[in-house]
Amino acid sequence: MTKRELWEKAKMLPLLPGVYIIRDKTGEIIYIGKAKRLRTRVSQYFREGVPHDAKVTKMIQNAFEFDVIVTQSEFEALVLECSQIKQHKPKYNILLKDDKGYSYVKVTREAYPRISAALQKDDDNADYIGPYTSSFAVREMVETACNVFRLPRCSKKFPQDIGKGRPCLNAHIGRCMAVCSGKISREDYNEAVQSAVHMIRRGQGEILKLLRERMADAAERLDFERAALIRDQIAAIEKVSRGQKVVRSEVDEQDVVAFAGTASAVCAAILRFREGRLVDKREFLFHDTQDIPALREEFLPRYYLEDNEFIPKSIAVDELPAGSGELARLLGETRGSKVRLYVPQRGDTARLVEMARTNAVERLARESGRYAREQKHLDELAALLGLKEPPRIIESYDISNWGDGTSVAGMVVFEDGKPKKAGYRRFKMNTVAGTDDYASMAETLARRAAEYEKGAKGQFGIKPDLLLIDGGRGQVSAVQAALAGTQLADVPMFGMVKDDKHRTRGLVSAAGGEIMLAMHRGVFTFVTSIQDETHRWANDYRRRMQKSRAYSSTLQSVPGVGPATSRALMAHFKTVSAVKEASEEQLAGAKGVSRAAARAVYAHFHPQPEQPSAET
Numbered sequence: 001m002t003k004r005e006l007w008e009k010a011k012m013l014p015l016l017p018g019v020y021i022i023r024d025k026t027g028e029i030i031y032i033g034k035a036k037r038l039r040t041r042v043s044q045y046f047r048e049g050v051p052h053d054a055k056v057t058k059m060i061q062n063a064f065e066f067d068v069i070v071t072q073s074e075f076e077a078l079v080l081e082c083s084q085i086k087q088h089k090p091k092y093n094i095l096l097k098d099d100k101g102y103s104y105v106k107v108t109r110e111a112y113p114r115i116s117a118a119l120q121k122d123d124d125n126a127d128y129i130g131p132y133t134s135s136f137a138v139r140e141m142v143e144t145a146c147n148v149f150r151l152p153r154c155s156k157k158f159p160q161d162i163g164k165g166r167p168c169l170n171a172h173i174g175r176c177m178a179v180c181s182g183k184i185s186r187e188d189y190n191e192a193v194q195s196a197v198h199m200i201r202r203g204q205g206e207i208l209k210l211l212r213e214r215m216a217d218a219a220e221r222l223d224f225e226r227a228a229l230i231r232d233q234i235a236a237i238e239k240v241s242r243g244q245k246v247v248r249s250e251v252d253e254q255d256v257v258a259f260a261g262t263a264s265a266v267c268a269a270i271l272r273f274r275e276g277r278l279v280d281k282r283e284f285l286f287h288d289t290q291d292i293p294a295l296r297e298e299f300l301p302r303y304y305l306e307d308n309e310f311i312p313k314s315i316a317v318d319e320l321p322a323g324s325g326e327l328a329r330l331l332g333e334t335r336g337s338k339v340r341l342y343v344p345q346r347g348d349t350a351r352l353v354e355m356a357r358t359n360a361v362e363r364l365a366r367e368s369g370r371y372a373r374e375q376k377h378l379d380e381l382a383a384l385l386g387l388k389e390p391p392r393i394i395e396s397y398d399i400s401n402w403g404d405g406t407s408v409a410g411m412v413v414f415e416d417g418k419p420k421k422a423g424y425r426r427f428k429m430n431t432v433a434g435t436d437d438y439a440s441m442a443e444t445l446a447r448r449a450a451e452y453e454k455g456a457k458g459q460f461g462i463k464p465d466l467l468l469i470d471g472g473r474g475q476v477s478a479v480q481a482a483l484a485g486t487q488l489a490d491v492p493m494f495g496m497v498k499d500d501k502h503r504t505r506g507l508v509s510a511a512g513g514e515i516m517l518a519m520h521r522g523v524f525t526f527v528t529s530i531q532d533e534t535h536r537w538a539n540d541y542r543r544r545m546q547k548s549r550a551y552s553s554t555l556q557s558v559p560g561v562g563p564a565t566s567r568a569l570m571a572h573f574k575t576v577s578a579v580k581e582a583s584e585e586q587l588a589g590a591k592g593v594s595r596a597a598a599r600a601v602y603a604h605f606h607p608q609p610e611q612p613s614a615e616t
Helices: 003-011 038-046 054-062 074-088 135-149 186-202 204-220 224-242 292-305 324-335 347-385 437-453 473-483 521-556 563-573 576-581 584-588 595-605
Strands: 018-023 029-035 065-070 103-107 115-118 127-132 253-261 265-274 277-287 314-317 340-342 393-401 407-415 425-428 466-470 493-498 504-508 514-516
Touching: 003 038, 003 065, 018 038, 018 074, 029 038, 029 054, 029 074, 038 054, 038 065, 074 292, 074 324, 103 135, 103 186, 115 135, 115 186, 127 186, 135 186, 186 204, 186 224, 204 224, 253 292, 253 347, 265 292, 265 347, 277 292, 277 347, 292 314, 292 324, 314 347, 324 340, 347 521, 393 437, 393 521, 407 437, 407 521, 425 437, 425 521, 437 473, 466 473, 466 521, 473 493, 493 521, 504 521, 521 563, 563 576, 576 595, 584 595
Parallel strands: 253 314, 314 340, 393 466, 466 493
Antiparallel strands: 018 029, 018 065, 103 115, 103 127, 253 265, 265 277, 393 407, 407 425, 493 504, 504 514
């Protein structure tokens, strides 16, 4: 339907609340919204002369049809909109992704566990608390927990290093319990670690209550040394609490939300207060828009309802969104108790709202230079390749193989000129035998297209704007043949070719000549960064595979252990070290490992000393 036809259809809608669903020519849902009066809201999209920001303009250009669902109230429209957006994830609804990575608190599984901050979860048989969006907050939590419970920060291994050498400076100044001295029992140490984890998970209020109970119990048992230790832990927590009152909320459990915008972007900043103190800050950037009221109306329900985000008792905002009463009601029903959504007029909370707005303004100022640079690179790349518009989603592929002919593929994603690590994927070849880069690349992209056509979630459910293949015209031709007839066949594709020093030289298509990049410094740097990142990702996967095979072959050296048992052990224990430390019962408990194999493995890694022969 034309824009005029859509406007005529919109004029026939009722002046009732409801949800509208906009689709493109393929029938795919590209936007979902709610309205107090459907006719008024929907007709604004298609009426001539009504100004829109860049994002809405692009959505309207792709709109071909729309449907509406009339509801009995604005509240029902809000509930339906949230559920429909969560189900369909339309392209032009806002994406609630800040640009921070996630951080975790890592707790190792060993006789004397250690607590540390980690930027990602690894397959290392450790427990991870999180994810948290603020790496700063994670480091602060870990540092506080280690200080309060005097946990070691050194590189010593326990119990191996107990009694070896003198305690370090941290022990002498009271910052470490000095496990290495041998005066701390394993039970006391593990209780301190459990208390630290409890404080990280549940907060200082919960652990103070628990520690006071333990102190009273120890005193009743006349274990005064233990009671004194717990008393010191309580005093340390209270001291930390007193030192964290610089930025505090009037409410124990509150979020403070404010927005700021420029001519091309809007930033939402959220300050999160728990137990009255600031524990985290989140920032969300939305490009190609400047309509703060519309963004606020869409953002708040999406943020709190779509990804099971914790809903606090109180949410202070810079301005109330349209339909704030219905939103507060829905938030309260989801939380299970009343939620206050309000604009503070004076006092400390009003100053906190201004603080959140300042953070949003500062973030936009920092982003403007970086975004302009990245957008410039995308604009230049589009002009160089003859694309209709700058590619927002770029996927890049590389093949990595090793001596025995086994190959793997790496896929990296750049979104708006920046790496999107959540979209990275890896492939093991299923059909290609031997070292054949052309066939391996063809299989990889054919599988990528098949996932998209199946309606996969995540990155595989997104159609890229540009495909970059590590290699020349041969690789590109092989991939084009593999994608022929698929829904990715029309995606522009180029090969990234290198010079004799293995540096990026240019881009090549299956039919055209090579596009040299040396004269285009910005594009050259950008494409090189993509090619290097893809190469790194693919090679890292190959090295991991080789390491896994090496571990597996180590286990196969055990008499009676074949490939199947070796794979079962590695799948269950993750590392050979964990297999070595496991008991026979734990080995036998792994799926696919027989009792006889478990006995053989345990005996191999725990040989019994030979008994001396009796002398006659």
